[in-house]
Amino acid sequence: MHTIQHTDGLIAALFTPLHPDGSVHYELLPALVEHLISTGISGIFICGSNGEGPNLTLEERMRVSETVIKAGKGRLRNIVHVGHASIAEARKLARHAQEAGADAISSVAAFYFKPTSVQNLADCMTDIATGAPELPFYYYHIPSLTGFSVDVLDFMRIAEKQIPNFAGVKYTASTLWEYQECLNYEGGKYDVLYGFDENHLPALSMGARGCIGSTFNFAAPFYLKVREYFEAGDIEKARKQMLFCVEMVRIVVQYAPIPAQKAVMKMLGFDMGPCRLPLVTLPDDQYQALHRQLSDIGFFKKLNTGEATTTPDHS
Secondary structure, three states, X not given: OOOXXXXXXXXXXXXXXXXXXXXXXXXXXXXXXXXXXXXXXXEEEEOOOOOOHHHOOHHXXXXXXXXXXXXXXXXXXXXXXXXXXXXXXXXXXXXXXXXXXXXXXXXXXXXXXOOOOHHXXXXXXXXXXXXXXXXXXXXXXXXXXXXXXXXXXXXXXXXXXXXXXXXXXXXXXXOHHHHHHHHHHHHOOOEEEEOOHHHHHHHHHHOOOEEEEOOHHHHHHHHHHHHHHHHOOOHHHHHXXXXXXXXXXXXXXXXXXXXXXXXXXXXXXXXXXXXOOOOOOOOHHHHHXXXXXXXXXXXXXXXXXXXXXXXXXXX
């Protein structure tokens, strides 16, 4: 029987940097890991949506995982996303993650031929999890991208019976009531990670501890302040801090979210390179507009301290 570790803190959904020709820039990954550690990140989610995992080849995903695991081993918890349209390939990625020294694995539902029921989903996840029997397994619930929605609580009831290494769920949906039910299932036995950055404070109020987010790559100090104020019981400051995070996310999602976030990383000195089709790199005019909008709310000036509750400087 696996002991379930409950995650605490922020887990960054890591970007995959690319060279101008579209090949993976593996050499930049260790520097990204160091950057994340320096900003207070507790873990890394590798080759997920943010990391363009479904756009990478199996070999690329394996090498990215190996590089990131090696760079952060013992300092960051790493969860490797192994989801694939092919269950067999997902199982192969799971096996590789275990051999590479990952701390855990996670998988989305198949997104071409989709599961037909909760039981069918559980059978798919069971098959994938057998590839890495020694690692905790997390179902990655993200209906906005897979096009498949399910009653996650029903899934957990089945998964705990047939997946020996079932550890929890990466819950990326705005349905906070269901998230709360999953979080409290069996007395809070499972590690249910929350994945919608702009709902960070509401999720904390539901009892969230571990959260996985894309904007944590470049805005972790702001979210850590939200947590600090929340834990200190200063709800008013936590709300103001969270409002700033929401404003930042609103600016970013006016553009294509992953290309826009890669652009923010470039603004901070980490050139992530282009995106792979069908994702398209942010055009220069949009890059400049994004930089201007983030500057207008004081994003770059406030990033060092993470303190966002002061009045924005529009200079």
